[in-house]
Amino acid sequence: MFKTIHKSLAGLGLLAALCMASPVLAQALEASAPVAAALTEDNPYGLSALWAQGDLVAxxxxxxxxxxxxxxxxxxFTKLAEQARLQKQARxxxxxxxxxxxxxxxADSLAPDxxxxxIAEKGLEGASKHTGMLGAIDFNTWVTLSIQRAIGNVQSRLQDGLALLATVGSTAPFVGLFGTVWGIYHALVKIGMSGQASIDKVAGPVxxxxxxxxxxLAVAVPAVLxxxxxxxxxxxxxxxxxxxxxDLHAVLLASVKP
Structure with missing residues (x-):
């Protein structure tokens, strides 16, 4: 009997302690929530702050x-696809x-594109048009020129766009450096106008x-690679x-006579 009463009193005491502590815990949670929200919402650093605080130049x-x-x-990606397509055509x-x-x-057995x-059609065209003033040119030389011009055209199409990669790889770091110099200048001007030069005011903008x-650098490295x-x-x-x-040149010389 006494043990039962003792357990009941202990349970009531624990419940009372929890009831007394719950307002304190609630107040502590309410006090910490605005601090966390302020840290999340008022973060003055990062790309979003850089965009929000930057001027037109930045x-x-x-x-x-x-x-x-x-x-x-x-x-x-487009050049990789084009190279894969050309390798398939080669096979x-x-x-x-x-x-x-x-x-x-x-030539007719290959795909139109x-x-x-x-190249084969240009070689055939060169062999068939070896007349008139062109007839004075050696047939071997004329067919060679026709095939080489066609190959040069294919190579030129493959190289389209590579100049852009070279340009980006060589200039993107300097564009980023210009943005850094301008951002530091802009930050120092704002710090000077505010009159506050503490480390927390300088570290963020810089x-x-x-x-x-x-x-x-993140733009330039993939371009160079x-x-x-x-x-x-x-x-x-x-x-x-x-x-x-x-091989086509040899076949044309053997099968097509001037």
Whole structure:
């Protein structure tokens, strides 16, 4: 009996203690919530603060870097797709072109948009137009020139856009550096006008300005790596194109007489 009464009294005491402590805990939570919200909402650092506090020059620099980055990635992906398509056309030419009876039939067996069909048709066109003033040119030389011009056209299309990657890779770090210099200048002017030069007032704006240099490097590095990678892949693809042109030249000389 006494044990039951003792347990009941202990339970009532614990409940009373919890009831007394709950207002204190509620007040502590209410006091800490605005502090956390203030830290979340009033964070003066980061890219959002850099954009919100930046002037037209800073925002323009960020937009330029964004456009350069988007252009670089567009060129990288489109060139990779174009190289893959050309490699597929090279395999088709290797499998089907040399099985035909004539160069004309072989060219017709390839896809209409195939670069190898374009080269074959230019070679045939050069061989068939070796008349008039062109007849004074050696037939071998004339066919060689026709095929080389077609190969040069294919190579030029492969290299389209690589100049953009080279330009972005060489200029993006300096664009970011310009944004950093301008951001530091802008921050120092604001600090000087406010009259407060404490570390918490200086570190934030200067740190945000330094982000510009990091963004410039983040734009430049993929452009440089993409440029070098695409150039190496272009060389591998063009080796197949040149080999096809040499074989076509030999076949035209053997099958088409001036």
């Amino acid at each position: 925002k323009g620099t960020l937009l330029v870097l964004l456009i350069m980055s988007m252009g670089s990635w567009y060129v990288i 088709a030419a290797q499998d089907d072109f040399w099985k035909a009876g004539t160069v004309r039939q072989a 195939s670069a190898f069909r374009f 740190g945000e300005a330094l982000i510009m240099t990091a963004i410039g 993409g440029y070098n990678w695409l150039v190496r892949r272009n060389k591998a693809v063009m080796e197949q194109v040149h080999a096809f042109g040499a």
